[in-house]
Amino acid sequence: MTSDVxxxxxxxxxxxxIDLSLDRMRRILAALxxxxxxxxxxxxxxxxxxxxxxxxxxxxxxxxxxxxxxAYTSPHLARFHERIRLAGELxxxxxxxxVLEECEEANGGAPITYFExxxxxxxxxxxxxxxxxxxxxVGLGGRLxxxxxxxxxxxxxxxxxxxxxxxxxxxxxxxxxxxAGIVKRxxxxxxxxxxxxxxxVIEGVAxxxxxxxxxxxxxxHVAREGGRLTFQDGRGLLDLPLPTLPGPHQVANxxxxxxxxRLLLPDAPSDDPAFAAAMxxxxxxxxxxxxxxxxxxxxxxxxxLDGGHNPAAGxxxxxxxxxxxxxxxxxxxxxxxxxxxxxxxxxxxxHLEGLTAIPVPGExxxxxxxxxxxxxxxxxxxxxxxxxxxxxxxxxPAPRILICGSLYLAGHVLRSNG
Numbered sequence: 559m560t561s562d563v564x565x566x567x568x569x570x571x572x573x574x575x576i577d578l579s580l581d582r583m584r585r586i587l588a589a590l591x592x593x594x595x596x597x598x599x600x601x602x603x604x605x606x607x608x609x610x611x612x613x614x615x616x617x618x619x620x621x622x623x624x625x626x627x628x629a630y631t632s633p634h635l636a637r638f639h640e641r642i643r644l645a646g647e648l649x650x651x652x653x654x655x656x657v658l659e660e661c662e663e664a665n666g667g668a669p670i671t672y673f674e675x676x677x678x679x680x681x682x683x684x685x686x687x688x689x690x691x692x693x694x695x696v697g698l699g700g701r702l703x704x705x706x707x708x709x710x711x712x713x714x715x716x717x718x719x720x721x722x723x724x725x726x727x728x729x730x731x732x733x734x735x736x737x738a739g740i741v742k743r744x745x746x747x748x749x750x751x752x753x754x755x756x757x758x759v760i761e762g763v764a765x766x767x768x769x770x771x772x773x774x775x776x777x778x779h780v781a782r783e784g785g786r787l788t789f790q791d792g793r794g795l796l797d798l799p800l801p802t803l804p805g806p807h808q809v810a811n812x813x814x815x816x817x818x819x820r821l822l823l824p825d826a827p828s829d830d831p832a833f834a835a836a837m838x839x840x841x842x843x844x845x846x847x848x849x850x851x852x853x854x855x856x857x858x859x860x861x862x863l864d865g866g867h868n869p870a871a872g873x874x875x876x877x878x879x880x881x882x883x884x885x886x887x888x889x890x891x892x893x894x895x896x897x898x899x900x901x902x903x904x905x906x907x908x909h910l911e912g913l914t915a916i917p918v919p920g921e922x923x924x925x926x927x928x929x930x931x932x933x934x935x936x937x938x939x940x941x942x943x944x945x946x947x948x949x950x951x952x953x954x955p956a957p958r959i960l961i962c963g964s965l966y967l968a969g970h971v972l973r974s975n976g
Contacts, residue, residue: 561651564658565638568676573669578702582670586678587707589664593678593685597692598628600708601818604696604737605716607870608750608811611803612716613695614839615815616822620691621646622835623823628684628692630705632673635843635865635969642680644687657682673697677704691822699726701739713740713769714748714818716811718756719870720898734759743767746821750774750814772817780813782806787837789816794828802838804845805878812837843968845878851975853947859885859957863972865965867893869901875962876905886911888956890947891934892918893963895925899933902963912940914950918963919970930963947971 587594601616603609610631620627626645634640642649657679665675677697684692694710696703718734726733734756741747741763749760751774764771772778778791782800787809789796796816801808815836819826826832843865848854854861864875879887889910893899903913915930927943934941944950947961947970961971 559655561638561654561658564655564662565676568658568662569672571665571667571670571675572672578699580702580704580707582668582674583678583704583707585668586661586665586670586675587681589666590661590678590682593682594707596685597681597708598684598689599711600692600694601712601714601822602694602696602705602708602710602740603714603716604700604703604740605714605750606719606733606737606868607866607874608716608807608814609695609714611808611811611839611841611844612714612750612814612818613693614841615801615812615836616714616818617643617646617693618839619815619819619832619836620822623826623830623832625690626688628687628689629695630677630680630684630693631695632697633965633969635965636973638676641676642683644683645689649683653683654679671704674704696737696740699733699736699739701736703740706740709742710740710745712746712748712818712821713742714814715740715752715760716750716814717870718752718760719868730755731759735763738763741767741769744769746770746772748772748814748817748821750810772821774810774813774817778813778817778820780809780816782809787812789813789833791817791820793820796828796833798834799837803841804847805874806881807874807877808844842972843965845875848971848975853951853971853975856948856951856955857959858955860959862958862960863968864960864962865968866962867897867902867964869898869905872902872905875960876909879906879909879960885958886956887958887960888954889913890916890944890950890959890961891930891963892916892927892967893925893930894918894921894923894966896923897925897963899925899930899963900936903934903937903939907937907939910939911956912942912954914954915941915943916945916947916950916967918967919946921964921966947974
């Protein structure tokens with residue numbers, strides 16, 4: 559028996575229609591003896607874009623301060639174990655298998671989503687290992703997300719934008735309201751810079767719940783200055799190296815992480831190595847350069863990988879490309895059918911000499927390559943289709959190739975590239 563076998567069984571319990579609700583989570587957690595109540599102090603992170611990078615920076619900073627921390631993120635790229643870190647280390651196979659089987663037994667065959675039962679497993683595993691903090695990344699939305707069954711010590715909301723409209727609402731205000739569902743009465747909230755409509759909603763929730771707000775532009779500021787990152791708040795100035803994660807948007811994510819660390823490490827002086835440690839997190843598939851492996855060997859120049867999949871992510875990737883040295887760039891794009899492919903590609907169009915569309919391997923909800931080609935041509939991008947990333951690269955070995963459009967595609971690329 560392996561964890562993969564149990565995970566495959568758990569997939570079959572998935573309801574045919576997902577109704578966002580916390581009832582299934584409350585039921586299984588009660589059957590498990592409420593492990594969510596035995597977690598160390600929780601940092602709960604929501605947002606449309608940047609929440610994974612921000613959480614990784616917070617984790618790196620806490621580890622730089624000598625703190626032991628759990629982390630729960632999703633989705634994984636190569637192996638499910640990536641989703642759960644216990645005291646800084648990926649969950650061992652034996653531990654993962656044990657908690658998955660316990661959750662399967664406690665659930666008793668009842669309908670439950672894959673994310674819900676694996677979130678319960680993560681909380682069960684985290685409740686059994688001593689740590690100073692537990693970092694939880696919201697999967698979808700916030701208010702009715704499976705992670706929203708805890709009482710955190712700190713909540714964090716990264717930039718909110720349009721995504722998952724079929725679940726969260728078709729306006730920025732409605733989506734912001736769902737994200738703000740993680741805010742708890744009296745619990746501090748760190749908020750990244752938001753569009754006005756989203757900021758008004760989130761600030762309103764914070765006021766109503768008496769949650770002390772630390773908002774970018776009001777209580778703290780972050781900027782890139784002379785090849786360095788500067789962060790300023792009421793406690794003073796931090797002068798740090800730029801984040802190792804490439805892209806101008808990572809400066810903003812770093813600011814959000816630093817604002818959180820200021821609250822989590824209230825006694826740390828400005829020269830504490832924890833703040834510098836936050837600038838060098840391990841977080842793959844975020845404009846990651848692949849320099850070795852069979853895929854990289856096919857490219858005459860640079861091979862880049864990014865898992866962003868919505869218009870705001872496309873804008874961030876475009877800004878990163880704009881900041882790079884000029885080079886003919888071709889994209890290899892695979893996306894899911896639930897995503898706004900036209901909005902995503904509209905930002906990339908000025909930076910590409912062409913695009914090859916591929917299906918996302920192993921995903922039934924993949925957007926047909928023909929639909930990606932049509933969207934690319936509508937955005938003014940020369941486009942064709944191929945069956946695999948390898949075929950796409952062989953057909954157009956450009957000096958710079960960017961594989962992008964889906965975290966699931968990014969995971970496939972990392973696995974196939976070794």
